Amino acid sequence: MHSQSKKIKVWDIPVRVFHWSMLGLLIGLWWSADAGEMSLHQVFAYLLMVILSFRLIWGVIGSDTARFNHFVRAPKTVIQYAFTRQKPESIGHNPMGGYMVVLLLSLLTIQLVSGLFATDDIFTEGPLYSYVSSATASTMTWLHKQNFNLILAFSAMHILAVVIYLLKGENLIKAMFTGYKHLKEEVLQPKMRPAWIGLILFAIIFACVWFSVLANAVKYM
Numbered sequence: 001m002h003s004q005s006k007k008i009k010v011w012d013i014p015v016r017v018f019h020w021s022m023l024g025l026l027i028g029l030w031w032s033a034d035a036g037e038m039s040l041h042q043v044f045a046y047l048l049m050v051i052l053s054f055r056l057i058w059g060v061i062g063s064d065t066a067r068f069n070h071f072v073r074a075p076k077t078v079i080q081y082a083f084t085r086q087k088p089e090s091i092g093h094n095p096m097g098g099y100m101v102v103l104l105l106s107l108l109t110i111q112l113v114s115g116l117f118a119t120d121d122i123f124t125e126g127p128l129y130s131y132v133s134s135a136t137a138s139t140m141t142w143l144h145k146q147n148f149n150l151i152l153a154f155s156a157m158h159i160l161a162v163v164i165y166l167l168k169g170e171n172l173i174k175a176m177f178t179g180y181k182h183l184k185e186e187v188l189q190p191k192m193r194p195a196w197i198g199l200i201l202f203a204i205i206f207a208c209v210w211f212s213v214l215a216n217a218v219k220y221m
Helices: 013-035 039-060 075-082 095-117 134-167 170-177 194-220
Strands: 005-011 180-183
Touching: 013 039, 013 134, 013 170, 039 095, 039 170, 039 180, 075 095, 095 134, 134 170, 170 180
Parallel strands: none
Antiparallel strands: 005 180
């Protein structure tokens, strides 16, 4: 199958670690909220804050395929791609996939920010709850709950798209594990940032979140 194709590295280690860490944290956040383990839920949320902040910054300074300006295309391009029967191969995210990434990152940001002001009206409050009125906190709590349903819905759409591509012979899951794709077309190797740059960035963000909110949350687990 790959005898006439070229093996290209399309995903760097930071993007791959972010992708699977986000999946694990979303499962953990859903389970902890459903089980009433709110202290653990807060810890998961602050870890999500770390990796989400990292991904947003990496989308500006990271490897070619990680950057937003690489995969966020004009709406006209996305529409043309959607209605093209024989779709061209894509290095990294295709035009439609790029919009899905932006949408999911936006929903995750909304979820994270709304959670900072939310309350369960029993034991647990977000760290910024006391800075807003009860009406605002109530609105943020409602948004936090409803927005998670949107995250689940669009995540399901994302998984469905991955399955469809798999049935068509393109294994996006394997590529997100290994970092490599086999492309038939002759393409240039995208530039990859060294993993140590991502590690330093992650460490800085983690330290900021740890000393501001995460350490205290871990203490009360």
